[in-house]
Amino acid sequence: MDVLYLAKDVVLDRSKAYVPNEIADLEESEVRLIAYTTATVLVLTWLWSFLHHEKSLWNRLKDSTFSLMRALPFVGSYVESELQKVLEDIKKEEAFRTHDGEIFTTQLPAKGLKKKEVVKRTDEMDKLLGGANWRSGRVSGAVYFNSEELSETLCAVYSKFAWSNPLHPDVFPSVRKMEGEVVQMVVDMYHGSASACGAMTSGGTESILMACRAYRQVGYERGIAVPEIVAAVSGHAAFNKACDYFHMKLVHVPVDKRTCQVDIRAMRRAITSNTVLLVGSAPQFPHGIIDDIEAIAELGRQYSVGVHVDACLGGFLIPFMEDAGFALPPFDFRVRGVTSISADTHKYGFAPKGSSVVLYSSPELRHRQYFVAPDWQGGIYASPSIAGSRAGGIIAACWAAMMFMGRDGYVDSTRKICTVARHISDAVRDVPGLFVYGRPNVSVVAIGSDDFDVYRLGSALGERGWNLNTLQFPAS
Numbered sequence: 001m002d003v004l005y006l007a008k009d010v011v012l013d014r015s016k017a018y019v020p021n022e023i024a025d026l027e028e029s030e031v032r033l034i035a036y037t038t039a040t041v042l043v044l045t046w047l048w049s050f051l052h053h054e055k056s057l058w059n060r061l062k063d064s065t066f067s068l069m070r071a072l073p074f075v076g077s078y079v080e081s082e083l084q085k086v087l088e089d090i091k092k093e094e095a096f097r098t099h100d101g102e103i104f105t106t107q108l109p110a111k112g113l114k115k116k117e118v119v120k121r122t123d124e125m126d127k128l129l130g131g132a133n134w135r136s137g138r139v140s141g142a143v144y145f146n147s148e149e150l151s152e153t154l155c156a157v158y159s160k161f162a163w164s165n166p167l168h169p170d171v172f173p174s175v176r177k178m179e180g181e182v183v184q185m186v187v188d189m190y191h192g193s194a195s196a197c198g199a200m201t202s203g204g205t206e207s208i209l210m211a212c213r214a215y216r217q218v219g220y221e222r223g224i225a226v227p228e229i230v231a232a233v234s235g236h237a238a239f240n241k242a243c244d245y246f247h248m249k250l251v252h253v254p255v256d257k258r259t260c261q262v263d264i265r266a267m268r269r270a271i272t273s274n275t276v277l278l279v280g281s282a283p284q285f286p287h288g289i290i291d292d293i294e295a296i297a298e299l300g301r302q303y304s305v306g307v308h309v310d311a312c313l314g315g316f317l318i319p320f321m322e323d324a325g326f327a328l329p330p331f332d333f334r335v336r337g338v339t340s341i342s343a344d345t346h347k348y349g350f351a352p353k354g355s356s357v358v359l360y361s362s363p364e365l366r367h368r369q370y371f372v373a374p375d376w377q378g379g380i381y382a383s384p385s386i387a388g389s390r391a392g393g394i395i396a397a398c399w400a401a402m403m404f405m406g407r408d409g410y411v412d413s414t415r416k417i418c419t420v421a422r423h424i425s426d427a428v429r430d431v432p433g434l435f436v437y438g439r440p441n442v443s444v445v446a447i448g449s450d451d452f453d454v455y456r457l458g459s460a461l462g463e464r465g466w467n468l469n470t471l472q473f474p475a476s
Contacts, residue, residue: 102128132467139467146350146413150404154352157393157400164392167383175392178399182345185402186357189319190311190332190341197366198359199384200395204312205238207342207358210369210385212242212277214340214360215306217368219248219276230270231279232262233473234286236310239279249274260289260438268299275305282311282318282331286471287437288421288444290318294330297337306339306365312356314442315343317414320407321442324415328441333361340365348413348443350405351398354391417443437476446476 070076113121134143145151161175169176183198190196201207212229219227228249231239235252243250253266267278278300280291293309300307309331311318321328332341341359345351360366373381381388405413425436425445433451440446448454458470470476 133465134467136465138465141469142467144347144350146405150350150401153400153404154397158352158397159393161393161396164396165389166392166395167389172392175395179395182395182399182402183357183359186315186343186345187359190343190359192333192359192361195362196333196359197363198357199366199369200398201356201358201385202354202387202390203346203356204236204310204342204344205241206386207312207344207356208236208238208308208310209242209245210358211308211340211342211360212239212248213246214365214368215277215308216246216248218306218365219274222276224274224276226274227276228272228274229277229279230267230275232267232281232284232291234260234262234284234289235279235281236285236312248276251275255289258438260284260287262291262296264292264295264299267296271299271303271305275303277306277308279308279310280331282309283314283440283442283444284310285313285444286476287446288440288442289438290314290328290331290441292329293338294335297335300337300339307337309338309341312342312344313347313444315357316345316348316350316410317417317442320411320414321418323407323411324418326414326418333359345398345401348410348417349398349401350413351401352394354394355398421445446471448474448476 070079132139132142135145161172164172164175166172166175166179179200182200187196187198199210201210215229216227226247226249228251229239229243230251230253232255233252234255239250242248251270253270254263255261256263262280271278278296280293280296281289282293283290293307297307299305311331318328318331332338339361342356343349343359344356346353346355349355358369369384371383421440421443425440428434428436428445428447434447434449434454434457437446437448447457449457454475455470458468461468
């Protein structure tokens, strides 16, 4: 023991040579106070970062548990074997299997092909590989087709602007004009005020990403390190992606088991001082249910939080449903408290894939989605959305689709689509063993069963030429 005490004294004496005199002369009690204070601050800092992590505690626990379980030899090998089985099953599916006579091009042709040969090869590939016959009307949620005449119109307009790029509005002013007109037409559809504005994007996911980035900037301006979004579990996965991209935290709340609408009480409880956005869907993808937008907007007003209406799926249906004979509760900028809306033009707007619109109640909010690099050697770089260069042909074709359809055309297509959806919903309810989730408002009908594995029904319909979406949690 004497040796230990001697070693301790030697260490302390030598350490004083490296410690400022002010600290070396402190009493032992004062040193302890400093040490305890430092340790307490470190622990509290860790605890704060632990509790305010961009991933919820439950998700982190699931990730950690899964990683630990996979590290176990017998569990890891079992998971790997099951994954291999799934991969083998996928390879057997029509879309992924190799066909007799199929050739894979892995190098550029030594000599370029003529137009006739290129077109011939695409025809041969399409014929050989086949695919679902979407023109039959048996494919769900992949193709939104109106007419051959519209297709010809879109192709003609696209070809005129195939080389245009709205990143250079001085070079392509007509594309800039068409983009502005598309946005303003959608603003009008959603009853925006004179200050309402927006931007075009490449699709619903990007529209949601841009809105979330704008609200993240609002959070940063309020001094929030990790801004939070509160959304129903039925909200689109693009909100998960936005939080992953922009270091935000997504707080999921349940939906009512009977109506499938977001639980407003749970949403209220989930709001904290870090909340910057509440999300409502119109409708949500899994069950085709419109959330109570008015109730969500009331929460937004009460807590001074932004409210985003995700109308990507129903973007070109719900604005026309009243004229088509289907009453809906208010869902757009007429509801005080709604601050942004996303609506896809490339779904029921019948524009080509790669176009959507995000709307804001004010230019100040839209400004926060922009990116600007003023000090780049190549000059001031600015873009309104994620992409720099964008396809002007898609913007022009989107504009053409909206001009071709007109309000009367959209009202007519809405009437037909919603009538068929209601017919399907009513018919399914009459089938023993099946039920419909909630009361679908628009175009989506989710089918479930308490009597058998509903995925087997999906597989059986697939064998009969139907291509339907399968959902989970719960199975439908």
